[in-house]
Amino acid sequence: MQPTHYTDAMRRKSFQEMHCSVAQFLEVGGEWWTMLIVRDAFFGVSRFDDFHDRLGISRNVLTQRLEHLIEHGILERAAYQDKPVRYDYRLTDKGRALWPVLNAMRQWGDEWAAPDGPPVIVTHTPCGHPTTAIHICSACREPLTPETLKATPGPGARDGLLTNLPPKATPTA
Amino acid sequence: MQPTHYTDAMRRKSFQEMHCSVAQFLEVGGEWWTMLIVRDAFFGVSRFDDFHDRLGISRNVLTQRLEHLIEHGILERAAYQDKPVRYDYRLTDKGRALWPVLNAMRQWGDEWAAPDGPPVIVTHTPCGHPTTAIHICSACREPLTPETLKATPGPGARDGLLTNLPPKATPTA
DNA sequence: CTTAGTTAGTTGCTTTATAGAACTTACTCG
């Protein structure tokens, strides 16, 4: 049978209304290319053509992504010359706060998807040693694993995320 | 002028050849919806219709994503009945290793994009307190921040990631 | 035995996003 009729726009779904912080992050940084732009911003890259050359991203997509990141307060534009005006794209505090996310991605990739060994070694300059991040509990300072955690609804909770779970579920994230 | 001619397929670019662990992660978990499926898998969701109902994802896209996650060893299918055969989708060790990534996303969302407060409170059952993860150095156990880190090429390094950086760059990720 | 419900997809169609490359604007340098 023929599909009936397509009234509404069929834009890509937004995660904004999900009342989940993971979804909130993905709304900002979950699109294709976005976190690679943020990675390069941490490396000190700040100009349009440098992002383009290093990533091999299409110029129109790069334009969109930079605008999206600025809209969400991850990057800010600062003119470095007039006539013609040209901008640096720099991480804000909100953007620099993405470091734990980026680092967790890197560490997972190093461990599970780096057959030739890690492409990058990170050294902790205060102690001088190569380092990986260990995640510890803010209360007791013991290492955290998903099995030792329990999720309960918080002040921003809405129906659906922790309710309507299958019976044997053990929410950890 | 007219664009010349479009021989090659214009599929979406892969990040696989970038020799960067962040890119490797994104190849596996960087598509729209993917990390929300993984989040629900941590919540204990395991069946097709449960993912579909909870996420509001299209059925065809869900099919694709589950296959992609299985291909990359994040989920595995286990039959829970015959006639007709029906499967549970469960996290593998490689999939459970994504917890730090998911948690970092959640904590960023809680801090920067949760106007009504965090939707989920996580309790560390051994100590009984609500917890957030603190990232410490594996060598000296001091807290890590991007400014205290330096990136250098590792065994899996290839040209381009840490080379060809603008002069004032301070690579941290 | 017929009908409704469940589970897990698949198919068909429409809208949106991405990949390339060319084009544009506004300069600077030799």
Added chain:
DNA sequence: CGAGTAAGTTCTATAAAGCAACTAACTAAG
């Protein structure tokens, strides 16, 4: 003047996402 640089914008073609209907293979109710 002509070439080069920087940052986009515009154009076209393909790929991905969204939605609803359809199918397959059962189970349970009436």
